[in-house]
Amino acid sequence: MTRSKRMIEIVGLNKWFGQFHVLKDIDLTVRDGQKFVICGPSGSGKSTLIRCINQLEHHQEGSIIVDGIKVEPGGRNQSAIRDKIGMVFQQFNLFPHLSVLENCILTPTLGQGLPKAEAEEIAMTHLTRVGIDDQARKYPLQLSGGQQQRVAIARALCVRPQIMLFDEPTSALDPEMIKEVLDVMVELAEQGMTMICVTHEMGFARQVADKVIFMDAGEIVEANEPQAFFDNPRYDRSQQFLSHIL
Amino acid sequence: MSDAPLIFSPKPDRPAPADTVGLLGWIRQNLFKDVPNALMTLLGAYIIFVVTGAVVNWALIDAVWSAESRRECLDQVGRAGACWPGVAAWFKNLIYGLYPKDQVWRINLGFVLLVLWMLPLWMPKVTSKIGIGLSAVLLYPFLASYFFLGGEKALVWTALIALGLCGLIWVWSTALTETLVEKPLGSWVIGRLGVPEADERRQRQTKLICAALLFVAAFAFVSLWSLSEVRTRLWGGLFLTLVISGIGITFSLPAGILLALGRRSDLPVIAAMSTLFIELFRSVPLITILFMFNTMLPLFMPTGIEVNQLVRAIVAVCLFAAAYMAEVVRGGLQAIDKGQYEASSSLGMGYWQTTTLIVLPQALKIMIPAIVGNFIGLFKDTTLVSIIGLFDLMNMARAIGEDTRWLGLFIEPFFVVSLIYFVFCFAMSSYSMGLERKLATGRDRS
Ligand SMILES: Nc1ncnc2c1ncn2[C@@H]1O[C@H](COP(=O)(O)OP(=O)(O)O)[C@@H](O)[C@H]1O
Ligand SMILES: [Mg+2]
Numbered sequence: 001m002t003r004s005k006r007m008i009e010i011v012g013l014n015k016w017f018g019q020f021h022v023l024k025d026i027d028l029t030v031r032d033g034q035k036f037v038i039c040g041p042s043g044s045g046k047s048t049l050i051r052c053i054n055q056l057e058h059h060q061e062g063s064i065i066v067d068g069i070k071v072e073p074g075g076r077n078q079s080a081i082r083d084k085i086g087m088v089f090q091q092f093n094l095f096p097h098l099s100v101l102e103n104c105i106l107t108p109t110l111g112q113g114l115p116k117a118e119a120e121e122i123a124m125t126h127l128t129r130v131g132i133d134d135q136a137r138k139y140p141l142q143l144s145g146g147q148q149q150r151v152a153i154a155r156a157l158c159v160r161p162q163i164m165l166f167d168e169p170t171s172a173l174d175p176e177m178i179k180e181v182l183d184v185m186v187e188l189a190e191q192g193m194t195m196i197c198v199t200h201e202m203g204f205a206r207q208v209a210d211k212v213i214f215m216d217a218g219e220i221v222e223a224n225e226p227q228a229f230f231d232n233p234r235y236d237r238s239q240q241f242l243s244h245i246l
Numbered sequence: 247m248s249d250a251p252l253i254f255s256p257k258p259d260r261p262a263p264a265d266t267v268g269l270l271g272w273i274r275q276n277l278f279k280d281v282p283n284a285l286m287t288l289l290g291a292y293i294i295f296v297v298t299g300a301v302v303n304w305a306l307i308d309a310v311w312s313a314e315s316r317r318e319c320l321d322q323v324g325r326a327g328a329c330w331p332g333v334a335a336w337f338k339n340l341i342y343g344l345y346p347k348d349q350v351w352r353i354n355l356g357f358v359l360l361v362l363w364m365l366p367l368w369m370p371k372v373t374s375k376i377g378i379g380l381s382a383v384l385l386y387p388f389l390a391s392y393f394f395l396g397g398e399k400a401l402v403w404t405a406l407i408a409l410g411l412c413g414l415i416w417v418w419s420t421a422l423t424e425t426l427v428e429k430p431l432g433s434w435v436i437g438r439l440g441v442p443e444a445d446e447r448r449q450r451q452t453k454l455i456c457a458a459l460l461f462v463a464a465f466a467f468v469s470l471w472s473l474s475e476v477r478t479r480l481w482g483g484l485f486l487t488l489v490i491s492g493i494g495i496t497f498s499l500p501a502g503i504l505l506a507l508g509r510r511s512d513l514p515v516i517a518a519m520s521t522l523f524i525e526l527f528r529s530v531p532l533i534t535i536l537f538m539f540n541t542m543l544p545l546f547m548p549t550g551i552e553v554n555q556l557v558r559a560i561v562a563v564c565l566f567a568a569a570y571m572a573e574v575v576r577g578g579l580q581a582i583d584k585g586q587y588e589a590s591s592s593l594g595m596g597y598w599q600t601t602t603l604i605v606l607p608q609a610l611k612i613m614i615p616a617i618v619g620n621f622i623g624l625f626k627d628t629t630l631v632s633i634i635g636l637f638d639l640m641n642m643a644r645a646i647g648e649d650t651r652w653l654g655l656f657i658e659p660f661f662v663v664s665l666i667y668f669v670f671c672f673a674m675s676s677y678s679m680g681l682e683r684k685l686a687t688g689r690d691r692s
Contacts, residue, residue, distance in 0.1 A: 054592055087592040093585035093586060093588065095586065107593040107594055110595070
């Protein structure tokens with residue numbers, strides 16, 4: 001594989017919530033176009049790790065560099081970094097008082113100063129990409145969970161990010177809607193987006209991941225290619241975990 | 247086992263049992279479900295009948311409609327019927343206080359202007375509603391206070407009144423162009439003057455020149471026109487109640503929002519100051535605050551500057567109302583899910599964008615009942631200004647019974663005042679219910 005540029009570089013990351021040491025000595029490098037899947041038991045710090053990357057949480061030690069910009073715990077560079085990163089949440093977090101289209105054009109028009117017509121055009125291409133273009137005038141709560149999550153993906157894409165973070169995007173969905181969201185994510189992966197997904201959808205991990213990362217108790221226990229990880233986990237914790245979810 | 251799968255066909259819908267739907271069903275289910283329920287219904291109906299009967303008898307059937315004094319009323323019907331002539335004789339005072347009779351048109355015109363100002367907010371095609379609402383809050387008060395107060399006007403004062411006049415003209419020209427030709431006022435004017443669409447600088451200049459010309463004309467007009475001074479000592483009745491509560495209500499919402507945001511702020515100094523202010527004003531009764539402002543404020547003022555008593559009362563009411571509103575708003579802010587803030591930040595929106603575009607619209611919508619409840623409470627609380635000697639609606643009603651001709655006539659004026667309060671409060675309450683219903687449609691999964 002050619003050595004493409006480093007999009008995310010995390011070195012020696014440590015984070016505490018009060019006295020609770022939630023992330024311990026995390027090192028992680030994600031290159032342009034790579035897809036990482038993070039898995040691990042609940043409470044192991046997966047969400048906290050990806051939330052540190054776009055500054056929804058602030059770390060105390062170590063460094064995070066996103067596309068050459070250093071993430072400062074004080075919050076400087078914050079908007080520059082958030083422009084590069086899109087995030088999709090477990091609970092969708094769409095804005096319920098705005099229509100689907102308004103959800104998508106809000107930041108492009110107000111934050112990035114795009115003319116409304118242009119922003120709407122971009123929003124419609126992304127909504128078409130996730131298959132929601134015919135629902136653009138509806139309000140989020142009128143859509144099903146799977147549709148809402150696809151809108152959330154489109155909304156994040158409208159900011160034209162270079163990296164997408166997913167925090168258990170299918171965990172709040174009814175089983176019959178999981179596939180429609182995963183399909184969108186697979187397509188996004190095939191188009192070359194750099195992605196970090198916290199998910200327990202192992203089929204998805206096998207299909208798109210360059211690396212699967214297994215976390216436990218705030219540490220990265222194991223990081224490996226999906227094939228190797230699933231067939232041949234090295235640690236007892238990973239074996240136990242896999243035996244529970246597979 | 248056969249190879250072909252069984253075919254599932256859903257059962258057809260059946261209508262609900264007849265005695266549970268429709269008007270008859272409702273009556274049966276709710277009023278006459280069983281014997282105790284039926285007895286309660288009958289008892290309730292009886293009480294309503296007796297009470298309304300008594301009130302109607304007193305207020306209408308046995309009432310006296312023409313008399314010269316309370317004595318005459320008592321001679322005619324004793325205490326069995328209401329004595330309305332006393333209220334009628336004082337009615338103008340109940341509404342306008344001691345405002346000079348020949349100047350009362352200024353109050354009426356002032357309120358008509360307010361209605362005119364707000365009317366476009368209900369016109370369906372008008373799009374600049376936020377601007378119109380803001381101008382009503384920021385510019386109307388100048389115009390209204392000159393109408394109500396009158397008197398000498400210095401240069402600055404004239405300019406502010408002219409600004410108010412420009413505001414009204416702007417509101418209506420905007421409403422008209424947006425309704426008739428469906429264009430904002432600015433682009434319609436520019437279209438009529440033939441300024442090229444592409445030339446943004448010239449467009450801006452033209453708009454500025456038009457605004458300046460309008461202002462100069464308004465200024466000239468305002469300087470020509472003068473109204474005699476009516477001191478606030480003469481203000482009273484419903485008029486005074488509306489002025490105090492109107493200002494209190496208009497001030498309390500924005501101030502309450504700022505205080506609530508301040509209390510939740512990450513900056514410790516701002517959070518502490520907001521909390522201190524809110525807790526201070528919430529733990530002291532309004533009467534005490536009114537007294538303090540009335541007697542103590544003058545002590546802190548530099549000598550020579552006298553703050554009018556009405557202003558002191560209004561300031562006290564505003565600060566008190568803002569503290570209460572802040573807690574209502576904080577309740578609404580707490581109801582907004584953390585995920586909304588996170589989604590908004592992750593999209594790159596800053597604090598003020600998140601607050602004004604994402605959080606407040608949702609929070610205010612949930613808070614409508616509580617906010618309007620607060621408005622209603624404030625409207626009624628203004629009766630307390632009578633304590634410091636202002637003749638609001640309530641105090642005016644009391645004054646009737648102290649008039650030598652109508653000595654002791656208290657019940658009738660209070661009855662009328664209650665009706666007036668009821669009409670205003672019920673209107674606010676119905677409006678809020680309507681607003682909730684309107685905002686609820688179309689947004690939620692139905
Ligand atoms: N804001 C917070 N304050 C204190 N503790 C927290 C906070 N957020 C998460 N935690 C704790 O940190 C640990 C890791 O949380 P999280 O990253 O959400 O785990 P995961 O996403 O892997 O389930 C958990 O034990 C959780 O209780
Ligand atoms: Mg999590």
